[in-house]
Amino acid sequence: MQSKDEKRGALARSNGFDPPQTSRIASRAYRVLLVDDHAVVRRGLKALFDERPGIEVCGEVASGAQAVDFVRRNKPDLAIMDLTLPEMNGLDAARLIRQESPSTQVLILSMHFSNELAREVLRAGALGYVLKSDADAELLAAVDHARRHLPFFTSTLANTMAQNFVATGSSAPADAGPLPGTPLTEREVQVVQLLAEGKSNKEVAITLGVSTRTVESHRNHVMRKMNFSSFSELVRFAIRANLVNP
DSSP states (O other): OOOHHHHHHHHHHHTTOOHHHHHHHHHOOEEEEEEOSOHHHHHHHHHHHHTSTTEEEEEEESSHHHHHHHHHHHOOSEEEEESSOSSSOHHHHHHHHHHHOTTOEEEEEESOOOHHHHHHHHHTTOSEEEEGGGHHHHHHHHHHHHHTTOOEEOTTSOHHHHHHHHHHSOOOOOOOOOOOOOOOOHHHHHHHHHHHTTOOHHHHHHHHTSOHHHHHHHHHHHHHHTTOSSHHHHHHHHHHTTOSOO
């Protein structure tokens, strides 16, 4: 014999409504994994989300490899990760996370911005790219976009650019083979690092106290020496070689 509660539940389901299930869906928190090798950054991000109803920080890890392992075992809704990480950088980790758990979205946090970095983030399968300096103002909005499976990029880049790239660009992962072994001079490393951080040739020249023509010469030498066919390859190299400062 059915109890009163069971009868009410059966009647509700017969009318196409399941209150208990709806309640469970409504109360389910959006689960976020924080990935950064600096504990103080993770604490700051967690404090930001602790004040946001409906968002649960379900884990914190300090490396790209740990992030991939956590996602494999726990399937969070979102991974927010630094670009430069121990063991595995954020781009390579994002690719593996998207392979291991397609339902897990990825947002990249970085100290630096450039159009080339933004394109590499998209190619890696991440949904967004936020500057750490803008995290207080933009990260919650980025998470709201991720919940709706919409791209979000730092305000220095128009969302339309990101959406157009998603529609027409390649999402194929970049070559993850070994790093080229040809050594660079100390000056060439400095030039690569500054260019990958988004500085123009003129800005690099001012930073290093040399002429713009000298910077262009160094850049061309690096492209030939490392057999890079595009500036995107130079940026990927800088990230994988940890030349982009965290």
